[in-house]
Amino acid sequence: MGHKAVIVDAVRSPIGVKNGEMVGIRPDDLAAQVVKGLMNRNQNVKTNQVEDLVMGCAFPEGPQGMLIARSVATLAGLPNTVPGKVVNRFCGSAMDAIHQVSTAIECDDIDVGIAAGVEDMFSIPPGGFAPDFHPELAEQEYYIGMGETAENLANDGNISREDQEKFAIQSHKKALAAWEAGHYDNEVVPVDMYGETTVAKDEGPREPDVEKIKSLSPAFLEGGSVTAATSSPFSLGAAALLITSESFAKENKLTIRAEIISRSVTGVDWTRMGTGPIPATNKALGKAGLTMDDIEVIELNEAFSAQALYVIQEGGWDPDKINLNGGAIAIGHPLGCSGARIIGTLINVMEQQNKKIGLATMCIGTGQGIATVIKRP
């Protein structure tokens, strides 16, 4: 492997939630604004030097259809010489896009690429516009609801509703504190809502209303423990990273914010899809020749409190290293965007905490895990 892939920059939109101001923007317009923001911040890279735009998206249909990567490139003002492709690995889509772009650079297929992700969970119904399920797979619980998989883990790991709520409350508090401290300033580009308003901050994080949280009924299972407050909310958002070869970065005097050390994907039991980060992380660490002790900070995507707590508990991970600026329970988990969102957040956290080695990992519906280890120069 002669070429090294480095991350030059990472930006994202604020994440919008239900009844928020962002609902209503087209996902392609949203992603285009993020890509434009990324290029504006990196004037040393000419738009015609971008050799591919790879975009994660979990439900690439409706306004996310017709090869949204290419339409976003066009809307963002990139020349028509920039190709595009869409990657779908459900919740891991955008992280996979990063994997693909960095792999292409390492193989010397390209020198400069944009890895991005987008999801508008309000325009496309869950399951898509015309779901058509295989009856045999249905028998095997392949289409199990995500909430039910979280209930399974709460059960397996004996994770109480109280602990889940505590975790969720922490997620909100950390996110609010991070915004307050300006820790998201370098990560988020404001989004223009067709001239009517501008959204500059995440809409999800809020001061937890503990009484209300305690009063909620279980959201997925009668007598269960997972509630709306301990689940990542429906959301919309987009994120994009500029990835180049190390040599390109140096030649063009670009600041290298991080380099990609290792990548992995794994499959797990889909009825316990939330366990995915454990084997995926072990695999990525093995490839990098590292152990968990070497990892200084972690972004673990919070699909559900129960799911994140299960991974922390079973993996024996140090909670103090995890999601220092808050997680998806507070911010939201726009499926196809989140992988790029958490790697961008991880880079910023590492810079803020002056750490060298970080891990980003997430679980994926249908039972998968994905992980990336990065290192700051």
Next chain:
Amino acid sequence: MSKQFEKVAVLGAGIMGAQIAGHFANAGIPALLFDINQELAKKGLEGLTKLKPAPLYKPKNSELVTACNYDDHVKKLGEVDLVIEAVAERLDIKHAVYNNIISHLKETVILTSNTSGIPLEDLIKVLPDHLKKRFMITHFFNPPRYMRLLELVKGPETDKTVYDMISQFGEDVLGKGIVHAKDTPNFIGNRIGVFGMAVTMNTAIEQGFTVEEVDKLTGTVVGRPKSATFRTADVVGLDTMVNVQMTSYDNLLDDEERETFRIPEVLQKLVDEGNLGAKTKAGFYKKTDEGILSLNLKTGEYGPQKKVRFDGFRLAKDRQTSGEKIKAMAYSEDKGGKFFWEVLSRSLIYSANRIPEISDDIINIDNAMKWGYGWDAGPFEIWDFIGVSDSVSRMEKDGRKVPKWVKEMLSSGRESFYDSVDGKLTYYDPSSTSIKTQESSKKSISLNLNKTSGNLVKKDWSASLIDLGDSVLNVEFHSALQPNLNPIDGSIGQTISDGMDLLDAGKYKALILGHQGPNFCAGANLANMIQAIETGAYDQMTDTLKQLQDLTQRIRFSNNPVVAAPHHLTLGGGFELVAPAAHRVASSELYIGAVEVGVGLIPGAGGNLRMLLNLMENSSSGRINSFQVVQKAFETIGFAKVATSADEAKFLGYLLKTDTIILNNDHRIWAAKQKALELIDNNYQPPSYREDLKLPGAGGRTAMAMALKGFKAQGKISAHDELITKKLAFVLTGGDKAGLTKSVDEQYLLDIEREAFISLAGESLTQDRIRYMLKKGKPLRN
């Protein structure tokens, strides 16, 4: 008649003003809603989507109402053709408002007041002469969407054209029942209505009746609303009630019953203590955690309600029509009967004495009470029910003074106030002491009158065929056992079928399915069904269902148009009869729904096919795919959603977007006939049989089953709900034959629907639901 008013303004965004504006919006007319500041105007507007019962046909109608305040927007009044003032009932305030707006009005504007008590002659004192000609009273009743009555009062200077225009507009566009009143205190409705309330309360106090006894004796059993007397007062608000009553007391110095209007101490005490009825949770009834208590009229204390028992009531209750019930109550010899007689006889005499003071004829008085107070019949119609001659003798024996003109009528040989002869309604006119024929608008076809003029083609137990002229035949439902709900029985099915035969034989060119009973059709006859189930007659049930399905297809593919004219409750099988017609002319007050899931079934007479076809047609220009069509049908039928207006029915898919909605329920049969004639004129062609129905098949059904599993896990639906809705999904997704690359035809859907229906009928939990519904009148969740 076209809308002459393109934009209106309502002054005063209180409960009445806002709802009047809302009803204009229901009729598709934009309204400016004014109040003294923007907050009040906005509050009134916001109430339109919150108040119960809903003032709007659909929440979106609120977009037609604009909140305005006088300071910022008074110039906008120059844009409107009609201004309705509904501000506080104080002459000085009304005058101030008039003075403030006059200079901003269009030359051609019509100005009306919604006052219920202030004389017109006082109102117009500040108006310039040209506006006096364009001024009148338009008195709406609360809630204006639901109460049909619109009382109109003109002044000596009001232009006849203005008055006629408003009258026509109120009837045609707003769907109101117009009553022509005079400029007398409380006009007609409240004058007679409040007298009735007052005499009932006073008599109850004198004779020691309880609140709940009175409400039992003066409610549905005598053809009045369930809320009867005291509960009605609570709902109206006791302060309002006292105000209206005081208007009578203060202004009617020569009224022979003036003392009756004096506020009883117990009522005054309630108001003084702030117990104003439902809005304060305490009035004659009090809502508590221990249940609803009632007021002791003697002590003024609340206590638990006692069981009410009257033999006369029990007898009257079992009579079929409200006329027979009222008669039975009035002549019952027990304590309850005597009480009712006392109250009734005084009300009848009081009403008769009001001619010509408040009205020149009996018709406007009867209409006011039916449309404004929800009585099944007005005082003179009731008098006819109980027999004028007999009751007059009894009144005189009681020592009451019967109005002279009533006795004159009797001595002239006329035995009743009304009579139907040769398709015409005649009535006794006291002013001319002669018999007159009611002139009704040609739009108000009366099926009952039609039958008296030899137009009855066939009469069966529960339905009749009536010739409406112009080669149009009407099928009228009048269920023998449940004339209120008209469930489908063999007689109804057979009569429709007979009508179709006449149509096919070329005897008629079009058929109308519609009638003027209380409700179009509340669905299948569950009692028959459970009987069939209990005797194991499943084969017979299958045959009956097949016949009904075939009948609906016959309606759909008839070469001559069938127009359905549904109104009010149109549930289950009612929807299934209406949906296959060529066109629907629906009352705006339509409560339509496929509610079979509530009794453990799914639609069995083509309802699934109809819903799919309707949604496909309604979305033909949209982007909705077959899965979404099925999903929407599934949610609507699966959750047994009932539309609360014809507008909403279009949204849910119970009606086609092209169907006609009519606000005046009296015009419905006429409008259906006009539509039928129009279809004939335009060379009506039936739709073609669909063999190309694209439905999602097993894949889409599996996705829906996953969602159901989720609902079940969350405890939102029971295991039996899951079973029923899985069968529903099977039918709607096109069974085993449909799929992304395949199509099915109409008959296949009907066949799998029938199979699913019969198999559900065999489930014991479904049978429990049916029995529960028959016993309790509400669905069982099991």
